[in-house]
Amino acid sequence: MSIPMPAIGLGTFRLQGQTVIDSVRSGLELGYRHIDTAQIYANEAEVGLAIAESSVARDQLFITTKIWTENLAAEKLIPSLEDSLARLRVEHVDLTLIHWPSPGEAVPLAESLMALQEAKRRGLTRQIGVSNFTIAHLQQAIALLGADEIATNQVELHPLLQNRKLAGFARAQGIHLTAYMPLAYGKVLAEPVVQRIAAAHDATPAQVALAWLLQQDHAVIPSSTRRENLASNLAAARLHLSAAERAEIAACDRGERMANPDFAPRWD
Template identity: 35%
Template sequence: MDPRRHPDHTLNDGTSIPRFGFGTWQIPDAQARGLVAAALDAGYRHIDTAQMYGNESGVGQGIADSGLARDGLYVTTKLNNNNHDPGRAIASIDDSLNRLGLDYVDLFLIHWPLPTIGIDYVDTWHAMEEIRGSGKARSIGVSNFAPEHLHRVVATGSVVPVVNQIEVHPYFAQHTLRSVNAELGVATEAWSPLAQGQVFGDATLKAIAERLGRPISAVVLAWHLQRNDIVFPKASSVARIRENFDALTLTLDPADVAAIDALNEDRRIGPDPATFDWVPTEEV
């Protein structure tokens, strides 16, 4: 048995998601094909992309190049901020599927709640429910939803989001929001799990990594997995792709987990969902 065997998480709709995947944020479309193919070759089976990333075509080409059976892969994409209008949201899934070269995605997320733009994300959620009903997305969820956003969707929708993909890393542990997710039966996905590279200069993490003889990235990703986060680190080289994947062979002892927990500063690196309102002008 491969010691890096994927741990899975059963979502609230009964589907299963690999808890370790490959993220493609900031990977240009031209590079996505090769890196996604390399990740799948290394053993990854969960690929995370988004309309906003502008790389769905490259991601789809990498998936096709892998030669792997579709039912053995888990593919996520996300609704762009200029597609919140329900009609645009419903049309946009077809555009994503065309770019990806797929008949369906496993998971489709509202990328940001955008509470200030004048289109209620609850109406967008109802469009997501329609997309799920069409079979073009097996599961639907949200991203960057704060507790107040999540509670409104759960209270007014007919489907509970299966995941909430949020910023989580050792400096922003998100204890409150992760608890709300859990109470509602919503899985937590962690974006920027390595704090956009900030973990590599951390003395505490360096000490743990050196004692264990493992890379810092493996230590931090193992911490996420042990607290039941779903993670999908980005990597821009084949070597880092493989290094990250080897985190599946590492189990931290309680003292190391506590030391990493103590790094929390409740400090964001990314935008605040309560105020983030960027909407692109171009069609995506």
Template identity: 40%
Template sequence: MTRLSTGYTMPSLGFGTYQVPEADTASLVQQAFAVGYRHIDTAQMYGNETGVGRALVESGIPRESIFITTKLDNPNHEADKARESFAQSLRNLRTDYVDLFLIHWPLPMYYDGDFVSTFEVLESFMSEGRARSVGVSNFEIEHIEKLLAAGCSMPAVNQIEIHPYFQNREVVAFCREMGITVESWSPLGRGDDLKDPVIVDIARKHNVTAAQVVLAWHLAENFVAIPKSSSLDRQRENFDSLRVTLDGEDLAAIRGLDRGEAGRRSPHPNDFSKM
């Protein structure tokens, strides 16, 4: 478990639902619950909050035992749209609160670069008790500094791209200094990192899979990781990474795989403009 600056705890390994079709979401999330996951990550952009909500209700698991994250879609940054879409997210998820609500992308090229007023709306959700914690996703250092300069509260989480080939070190170091929990999306590097000889050798050494090595690295580095999989066996494999312990030599070898910007798989947040 990872303790957030808001005082709430967040399971350090979650189940991601990016690109999971709405028709498949409920069954896959139910499957994840059966494996043992209690942290589900979704987003308005993914179009599958309804499936997550169905799985949440049908699971019979007490609501307080499940950590739900969703994110504000890019066209919804304006205050009224943010409020309307958040209310719809709660209806979709069939809950009266989410554990974590994030701005999905900063979009400095839109809304006159004003994500500050958007974050202030998120803060109101927290003060109303409809979001236990709020944060950001894909924010660079300058974006967070802009929030703080405007008097906003510290984001509880920054969910960013991190995997062995792209370790996003400057942003990670800044977040650590500010007490912001770092959450990794695409923690397995879309599979490319798993083929690296360093990862493969470490997997052989510990008699585990390459994916388990990479997820164990995330956990050892105190990142929250949200891998996704439609396969029950792979869900179990990923979850079992909680039992894998890497030594100092392993961690140093994986740190050495960082390619900096060359390893980034997604657009830089200052360039991402999908609406």
């Protein structure tokens, strides 16, 4: 059985080599139990090394990886996931996501999802889900699998990009969201409203932004290379924002998207 997804995870996007080893090692020592990586990050082996060298038992960890767009075809998806497992030094991951919808719909979504479901049947992954899916993509996935089979949709979500249409649709369908780039590469930390609320709580701006997401029942996967920031982010779970404070943060939305590659879908 898989453990439930911890609400605060450790993101590893853009972390390479010894940097990611140190980040994951510190995170595990501090109490993180949710580690997020991806094939395209080119750091699965280093993440696996840090996990293998830690004293944390495998059954206490929730490990997520993501299938890259080049591996979405039926004949490639499972072999690529098996390669990911070898790099991670584990027999299974807890969650496997389609990282991005197939650019230009080159691979039909049904093909990728059926292969992903087969990977789950084989025990290679405990749960399956999606990432960067629009409402239209989610509708397709729900029609193919049922909403209960989609563990999460991992999307960019932070006070400057609140994705309200998508979030509303997901909530109505009972689909959980995981917020990546929850601090918008630090841009959120400079928001006067966030800073003021942080000062009122004797908290950091990062803790306020993460608490705002957590209180909406989203998971968050911030990343950091600094041990003190890793510890501080984890403490966001203990911060409670009032309804008025949450409304002030909600007013910061300006559709400011950080992740928008040329192959991205047409956003909602």
